[in-house]
Amino acid sequence: MNDALVIAGKSYQSRLLVGTGKYKDFTQTRAAIDASGAEIVTVAIRRTNIGQNANEPSLLDYLPPSEFTYLPNTAGCYSAEDAVRTLRLARELLDDHRLVKLEVLGDPNTLYPNVTETIAAAKTLVKEGFDVMVYTSDDPIIAKQLEDIGCMAVMPLASLIGSGMGILNPWNLQIIIENAKIPVLVDAGVGCASDAAIAMELGCAGVLMNTAIAAARDPVLMASAMKKAVEAGRESFLAGRMAKKLYSASPSSPTTGMIG
Amino acid sequence: MKSSMQIFVNGKAMSLPAGVINVLALVEHMQLTGKRIAIERNGDIVPRSQFANVSLQSDDKLEIVGAVGGG
Numbered sequence: 001m002n003d004a005l006v007i008a009g010k011s012y013q014s015r016l017l018v019g020t021g022k023y024k025d026f027t028q029t030r031a032a033i034d035a036s037g038a039e040i041v042t043v044a045i046r047r048t049n050i051g052q053n054a055n056e057p058s059l060l061d062y063l064p065p066s067e068f069t070y071l072p073n074t075a076g077c078y079s080a081e082d083a084v085r086t087l088r089l090a091r092e093l094l095d096d097h098r099l100v101k102l103e104v105l106g107d108p109n110t111l112y113p114n115v116t117e118t119i120a121a122a123k124t125l126v127k128e129g130f131d132v133m134v135y136t137s138d139d140p141i142i143a144k145q146l147e148d149i150g151c152m153a154v155m156p157l158a159s160l161i162g163s164g165m166g167i168l169n170p171w172n173l174q175i176i177i178e179n180a181k182i183p184v185l186v187d188a189g190v191g192c193a194s195d196a197a198i199a200m201e202l203g204c205a206g207v208l209m210n211t212a213i214a215a216a217r218d219p220v221l222m223a224s225a226m227k228k229a230v231e232a233g234r235e236s237f238l239a240g241r242m243a244k245k246l247y248s249a250s251p252s253s254p255t256t257g258m259i260g
Numbered sequence: 261m262k263s264s265m266q267i268f269v270n271g272k273a274m275s276l277p278a279g280v281i282n283v284l285a286l287v288e289h290m291q292l293t294g295k296r297i298a299i300e301r302n303g304d305i306v307p308r309s310q311f312a313n314v315s316l317q318s319d320d321k322l323e324i325v326g327a328v329g330g331g
Contacts, residue, residue: 019331029329044330047270047323048297050290059329060296075330085300089325092305093298161331210331 003234005206007183008099008131008152010069012039015200016230017071017185019210023219026062032213033063035223042071042101042208045090070094071133073101078114080104080121087125100125101155101187101208103135111161115142119149126150135187138172140179147182154182155208158199159189162211166195170202177203193222193229200233201241267320276316284311286322297326 004011018038023029033041041063072090074083087100102121106114113136125132131152136142138156146154156176159165166189167173177184183205190196190209199207207230216222264275269290280289283306287293299306300323306314 020329021331023329042331043327045298045325046328046330048292048295048326050270050272050274050324058296059327070327072327073330085303088305089298089300089323090327092307093296093325093327208331214331 003238005183007040007133010099012069014039014227014230015206015234016196016227017042017206017208018213018223018226019208020059020063021210022214026057026059028219029059030062032219032223033068035220035227036213037227038068040069040071042073042210044075045072045086045093065094069099070097071099071101072097074103074121076105077103078105078108078117080117080124083117083121084124084128087130088128091130098129099131099133099152101133101135102151113137113157115139118142119145122146122149122151133185138169138176140172140175143176143184144179147180152182153185153205154180155185155187157188158186158195161188163189164191164212164215165189166191167198167202170198173199173202173204190226193225196226196229197233197236200230201237203237206230265316265318267316267318267322269322270324281315282312283314283316283322286316287311290324292324295326297324299324 005015014037016036016038017040018033018036019042020029074086077083077086083102083104091097104114104117104121106112115137118136122132122134126149133153133155134146134151135155143154143156158167185206185208186199186204187208190207190212196207213219213223266273266275280286302321
């Protein structure tokens with residue numbers, strides 16, 4: 001079945017996007033990402049350590065940009081200005097790379113997004129030719145505004161970043177998905193495989209996660225579970241579920257031909 | 261010998277040896293040659309192709325960044 005995820009004109013077979021943070025080491029990072037089957041991986045942009053061993057291995061040695069589509073993020077940015085600056089650097093860093101994840105946070109305790117700054121940053125980035133995948137709250141009006149600005153994908157939270165609380169408001173996600181003409185991906189809050197499957201069954205185009213895999217007791221096994229959950233959820237969505245009813249007078253086995 | 265110039269790299273003051281006069285020389289001085297980095301000087305991106313053409317001035321503020329693990 002050809003059921004590619006298309007973002008900014010490029011097709012991807014995997015609908016699971018993963019972060020690269022919080023792993024024990026780069027070997028585990030690579031093993032988990034391989035197990036997840038993800039083709040798009042997020043990275044953060046940070047100051048290089050000055051005066052440290054220049055030959056110490058880097059993330060890029062383990063995840064070569066030739067093998068993965070990098071999605072540089074603006075994690076830790078609290079203003080539109082900082083987010084735009086960060087992504088301009090990312091574009092230079094990754095040889096005129098355009099696909100980016102925009103997130104502007106509003107509060108260091110909850111990591112709740114600041115949607116007004118997010119909208120301001122999105123406008124600038126779209127004008128400058130970036131392909132913006134944007135992290136936001138699960139507010140359908142804001143999601144639509146971000147689409148209208150020209151973002152390539154809108155990525156509402158399922159619950160707060162790193163919380164693992166799962167999908168707290170499936171109804172809002174459903175409204176966002178119904179209204180959107182661009183891919184809607186759940187980003188943040190997924191805790192376990194069933195959460196990822198539920199997101200896909202709601203009709204999400206994909207799921208982005210980091211902590212759910214990296215903070216599992218066995219990250220590589222969880223990465224494999226997430227891969228299957230996203231695939232199963234997608235197929236379940238495409239297959240179209242049966243109608244729910246409180247009870248059914250129609251058993252699955254024949255009612256005729258009973259013995260006695 | 262000319263007194264060395266002071267600039268700020270990633271928020272830290274740095275005294276440069278006399279020969280380090282442009283961004284390319286700074287990258288070599290910091291042993292970052294060949295590393296995948298991006299540089300911003302006083303708020304503006306310095307494209308890799310322009311490292312040799314962008315001179316350093318006293319009190320310049322540079323940001324040198326790379327990609328790290330993140331979600």
